[in-house]
Amino acid sequence: MGGMKKPEAQLNASLEDFFNIKVVALSNFEDKPEQFENEVAGLRERIISISTSGEGAAGSTPASGFADYAKKIWDKIKEDKDLDLPHYRIMVAEIRCNKIAEEKYQNFYENRSWLQIEKDAISGAVQGFGAKVSPIIAINLSEYDEEAQHYDETKRDASRKQLIENIMKVVKPTYLSVVEHMRHAIRAKFEEAAVDELKKNGVLVAMKTHKYIIEFKNQLKDAAVKQANWNQDTEQLAQLESEIARTVEGIRATNELLEQQKARKLQINKDKREFWLNSASIGANVLNTAASVASVIMVAGHA
Numbered sequence: 001m002g003g004m005k006k007p008e009a010q011l012n013a014s015l016e017d018f019f020n021i022k023v024v025a026l027s028n029f030e031d032k033p034e035q036f037e038n039e040v041a042g043l044r045e046r047i048i049s050i051s052t053s054g055e056g057a058a059g060s061t062p063a064s065g066f067a068d069y070a071k072k073i074w075d076k077i078k079e080d081k082d083l084d085l086p087h088y089r090i091m092v093a094e095i096r097c098n099k100i101a102e103e104k105y106q107n108f109y110e111n112r113s114w115l116q117i118e119k120d121a122i123s124g125a126v127q128g129f130g131a132k133v134s135p136i137i138a139i140n141l142s143e144y145d146e147e148a149q150h151y152d153e154t155k156r157d158a159s160r161k162q163l164i165e166n167i168m169k170v171v172k173p174t175y176l177s178v179v180e181h182m183r184h185a186i187r188a189k190f191e192e193a194a195v196d197e198l199k200k201n202g203v204l205v206a207m208k209t210h211k212y213i214i215e216f217k218n219q220l221k222d223a224a225v226k227q228a229n230w231n232q233d234t235e236q237l238a239q240l241e242s243e244i245a246r247t248v249e250g251i252r253a254t255n256e257l258l259e260q261q262k263a264r265k266l267q268i269n270k271d272k273r274e275f276w277l278n279s280a281s282i283g284a285n286v287l288n289t290a291a292s293v294a295s296v297i298m299v300a301g302h303a
Contacts, residue, residue: 093152097159
């Protein structure tokens with residue numbers, strides 16, 4: 001590998017004239033990732049402390065210009081094909097992308113708008129749930145993409161996927177709560193219409209259940225979260241259809257029972273009328289017979 005050219009004034013200078021060389025052993029990243037990160041954090045603090053205190057070799061590059069200086073050195077290092085740079089590049093990408101993803105997850109989790117939506121969902125349906133939640137998620141994903149764009153694509157995509165999964169674990173329970181409120185509201189609306197139909201016609205004729213299903217479908221679209229990969233529509237629609245069917249069955253069964261009770265009551269009243277009519281007829285016959293007997297007795301007495 002070709003060496004970097006030294007300035008004329010430092011032709012005979014050694015590396016120690018520019019750097020304080022200290023070797024630090026770090027734990028293996030793959031075997032002990034947490035210990036590795038802790039040791040790296042400690043090393044970072046040591047370097048920062050040295051930079052801010054002015055400690056260093058005589059004639060060393062000032063901190064303000066070290067970035068450009070280090071870049072030139074790094075360009076030379078990258079030209080050395082014997083170095084296992086991809087391994088360390090992937091290692092750094094995994095650490096940084098995971099860290100960025102964790103920050104964006106916390107940003108979403110603590111977002112005031114999301115916290116308010118989550119609170120509102122407890123007491124009732126949230127109108128425009130999907131339109132409100134999706135942009136909050138999109139902002140955090142966009143920030144992740146921007147900050148992680150220079151890292152290894154495979155590790156970057158894996159951390160992004162995990163970020164979405166973690167956010168959805170928070171969003172899904174609230175989404176299901178919103179959908180449940182909507183489904184209950186549609187069912188209550190149908191029940192009210194069915195009872196009105198029963199009062200109006202005295203019998204529950206074929207109800208137009210399809211329009212309630214369509215209304216619920218539209219509400220599901222309204223609640224859909226753009227970044228979610230779950231499909232709850234089929235399950236939720238089937239549940240609503242089942243609930244409506246049970247409602248119709250229950251109303252009809254109740255109506256039939258009331259009609260039977262009404263018929264029995266009418267029959268009892270009819271039987272009572274017939275009884276009293278028969279009793280009155282019998283009473284009249286008895287009176288007529290008694291009168292006839294009395295007349296006979298009176299005639300016999302005069303004789």
